[in-house]
Amino acid sequence: MLSIQNIDVYYGAIHALKGISLDVTEGEIVTLIGANGAGKSTTLRTISGLLKPKSGKIVYEGKEIAGLPAQQIVGMGLSQVPEGRRIFANMTVMENLELGAYLRKDKENLAGDLKNVFAKFPRLEERKAQVAGTLSGGEQQMLAMGRALMSRPRLLLLDEPSMGLAPLLVKEIFSIIKEINEGGTTILLVEQNANMALSIADRAYVLETGRVILSGPAKELAASEEVRKAYLGG
Amino acid sequence: MDASSFLHQLVQQLINGISLGSIYALVALGYTMVYGIIKLINFAHGDIYMLGAYAGFFATTILKLSFLPALVFAMVVAAVAGIIIERLAYRPLRNAPRIAVLITAIGVSLLLEYGMMLFVTPQPRTFPAVFSATVYNFGGLIVNSQQVLILVTAVFLMVTLTYIVQKTMVGKAMRAVSYDMDAARLMGIDVDKVISYTFALGSALAAAAGVLVGVYYNSIDPLMGIMPGLKAFVAAVLGGIGILPGAMLGGVLLGVVEAMVSGFFSSTFRDAAAFAILIIILLFRPSGLLGKNIREKV
Ligand SMILES: Nc1ncnc2c1ncn2[C@@H]1O[C@H](COP(=O)(O)OP(=O)(O)OP(=O)(O)O)[C@@H](O)[C@H]1O
Ligand SMILES: [Mg+2]
Numbered sequence: 001m002l003s004i005q006n007i008d009v010y011y012g013a014i015h016a017l018k019g020i021s022l023d024v025t026e027g028e029i030v031t032l033i034g035a036n037g038a039g040k041s042t043t044l045r046t047i048s049g050l051l052k053p054k055s056g057k058i059v060y061e062g063k064e065i066a067g068l069p070a071q072q073i074v075g076m077g078l079s080q081v082p083e084g085r086r087i088f089a090n091m092t093v094m095e096n097l098e099l100g101a102y103l104r105k106d107k108e109n110l111a112g113d114l115k116n117v118f119a120k121f122p123r124l125e126e127r128k129a130q131v132a133g134t135l136s137g138g139e140q141q142m143l144a145m146g147r148a149l150m151s152r153p154r155l156l157l158l159d160e161p162s163m164g165l166a167p168l169l170v171k172e173i174f175s176i177i178k179e180i181n182e183g184g185t186t187i188l189l190v191e192q193n194a195n196m197a198l199s200i201a202d203r204a205y206v207l208e209t210g211r212v213i214l215s216g217p218a219k220e221l222a223a224s225e226e227v228r229k230a231y232l233g234g
Numbered sequence: 235m236d237a238s239s240f241l242h243q244l245v246q247q248l249i250n251g252i253s254l255g256s257i258y259a260l261v262a263l264g265y266t267m268v269y270g271i272i273k274l275i276n277f278a279h280g281d282i283y284m285l286g287a288y289a290g291f292f293a294t295t296i297l298k299l300s301f302l303p304a305l306v307f308a309m310v311v312a313a314v315a316g317i318i319i320e321r322l323a324y325r326p327l328r329n330a331p332r333i334a335v336l337i338t339a340i341g342v343s344l345l346l347e348y349g350m351m352l353f354v355t356p357q358p359r360t361f362p363a364v365f366s367a368t369v370y371n372f373g374g375l376i377v378n379s380q381q382v383l384i385l386v387t388a389v390f391l392m393v394t395l396t397y398i399v400q401k402t403m404v405g406k407a408m409r410a411v412s413y414d415m416d417a418a419r420l421m422g423i424d425v426d427k428v429i430s431y432t433f434a435l436g437s438a439l440a441a442a443a444g445v446l447v448g449v450y451y452n453s454i455d456p457l458m459g460i461m462p463g464l465k466a467f468v469a470a471v472l473g474g475i476g477i478l479p480g481a482m483l484g485g486v487l488l489g490v491v492e493a494m495v496s497g498f499f500s501s502t503f504r505d506a507a508a509f510a511i512l513i514i515i516l517l518f519r520p521s522g523l524l525g526k527n528i529r530e531k532v
Contacts, residue, residue: 050416074422086417088410099410102403103422151422 001026001186002047002078002155007056007066009039009046016042018210019056024155029177029187031197031218033231034207040190041083043207044157047188048080049073060155075103079153083160083190085144089133093124096132096143100150110150117146120176138169145173149180156180159190174200194231198222206231246375247497248490253381253450255489256388260443261466262473262481263395264436270412270476271432273332277339278319279440280463281346286312286441287361287454288354294362301364301449305387308445309438316437317430325426343463350456358455361448384446391442392482395435399478408432412476461505468512474525483523 002024009017017039024030032040045051047058049070058066065073088096097117101110118125121142127135132143141161148156158177162170170193178200181187191197198204198218206214206227214221221227261283268276289311293304323342327335368379399405410418411428419425447462448454469488473480488508495507515523 048420050419069424070416070419071422071424074420080420082417082420086414086420088413088417090413091406091409095406098403099406099418099421099423102407147421 001061003059005057007046007053009042009051009053016210020212022205022212024186024188026186028202029181029189029200031189031191031201031204032207033191033194033197033204038207039210040207041159044080044159044190047157074151077154079148079151080157081144081148081159081161085140087132087140087143091132093130093132093143094128096147097150100147103151113150117149121146137164141173153185155186157188160192162193170196242374243497247493249377251490251493252486253384254493255486256385257443257447258466258469258488259482259485260388260391260439261462262469262485263478264440265467265470266475266478266481267432267436271429274335278342278346280459281343282312282316282437283440283444283462284456284459285315287444287448289441290445290448291359291361291454294364305442305445308441312437312441313434316433320430320433347456354456356456358453361452361454365449380450384450387446391439404431465508468508472512472515472522474522477524480522480524
């Protein structure tokens with residue numbers, strides 16, 4: 001579904017991604033783990049078209065998308081929930097969700113999709129007229145996910161959805177991610193919480209300073225000595 | 235001055251001030267919208283107002299249009315000009331340092347002023363009387379039909395703008411881009427298009443103000459945009475730049491203060507008073523009257 005081939009990404013003189021390759025097959029949950037500054041967010045931002053790779057290819061559903069403007073990539077069914085949520089804090093919950101559906105032409109299906117989002121995140125429905133900036137951190141994460149779902153993505157990129165959430169809420173978010181995947185959405189998940197991520201993922205990639213250093217089935221990585229030491233706390 | 239004549243003068247200047255202020259408000263809205271979205275003080279905005287006045291002038295004199303069609307014509311011409319200016323002058327500098335864009339804006343302003351002189355000569359033109367000037371006298375308070383026209387048009391346009399920004403999808407996209415450009419991109423919003431749209435809306439409002447001023451003062455010239463442009467900028471900062479109701483409030487407030495100063499003291503102090511107020515208010519509320527008092531992220 002998505003195939004990244006040997007991409008190099010720079011921030012000015014900083015070489016953030018050094019020849020990264022990875023694949024995501026339709027229906028999978030793939031996770032990308034690694035320490036702070038490894039380049040996980042940069043990878044997602046490049047896939048979404050917010051950054052342009054200097055070299056390499058990104059092929060999504062058979063089309064080369066590297067260098068396309070971000071709005072066009074969203075239109076192809078590839079959505080991202082960015083790091084730090086990036087909800088529109090000055091707008092209401094409802095307006096945020098409407099913006100998630102910005103490119104949708106099939107307006108007749110929006111009401112149904114909204115219902116599905118509210119079924120997954122009942123708290124959003126209770127707060128639909130509330131200004132998004134006044135939501136709790138967990139609710140903001142739900143909103144960011146609901147907003148991305150409103151575009152009906154076939155591939156959903158999630159950047160640290162568990163960031164700053166209490167353990168119970170992290171569990172809830174992960175079970176919803178699983179549910180979204182079972183509903184037919186392919187998922188590429190970036191996480192600091194490697195334990196949790198490996199427990200729901202099919203496959204994983206480990207990133208270190210802009211390079212993929214390990215990859216394989218999530219279960220194998222979770223069992224590997226190297227990964228346990230570096231990312232799972234022993 | 236006795237109490238009753240003082241009161242009379244006060245109300246009279248309030249009426250004059252509100253109609254003048256709604257002109258500032260219309261121009262200030264464009265400043266604030268453009269600032270809100272690309273953080274640019276568009277110094278050419280006052281010249282768009284001048285351009286609008288000329289478009290209205292030619293629409294009434296050459297095309298023989300009546301007030302309303304001429305107003306719409308001027309707004310469309312200015313909207314197109316706004317889009318072209320953004321496309322040619324500002325968009326190539328989207329990632330340039332802010333100071334470079336600011337200097338470009340000043341360049342565009344001079345180009346419009348002196349380019350216009352080339353085409354229409356520096357001579358002031360007499361704006362045709364598209365509206366019969368009726369003077370209403372309410373127990374000594376003078377309201378003329380042009381003031382009513384200005385107020386009605388300005389209020390209508392401000393209500394329409396508020397509706398567009400609050401309720402329509404394109405308005406929501408504008409707010410999204412203004413809040414977080416990258417997040418807006420991730421929604422599938424074409425940021426460049428939204429910026430064009432913002433320039434179009436702001437320019438159309440400025441053109442409306444230009445036509446209204448033409449109708450009110452009967453005289454237009456290529457440099458007419460400088461002072462009102464500066465004052466509308468003051469109004470936008472006064473209200474809190476980037477905040478639409480702030481621009482409306484700032485505009486009306488500035489108009490009223492000017493009218494009061496002209497009425498009670500002398501119109502020579504009018505402009506000085508406007509800027510003095512700006513300085514005083516900003517000393518106490520650095521983000522403007524309706525602005526949130528947070529330091530801007532650098
Ligand atoms: N806007 C930027 N300008 C310059 N350098 C940047 C920028 N964003 C990221 N970097 C650098 O690129 C590298 C990768 O950053 P990235 O945000 O992708 O890491 P990450 O793996 O997502 O980290 P974290 O887990 O902390 O979110 C880091 O060295 C970072 O300092
Ligand atoms: Mg990150």
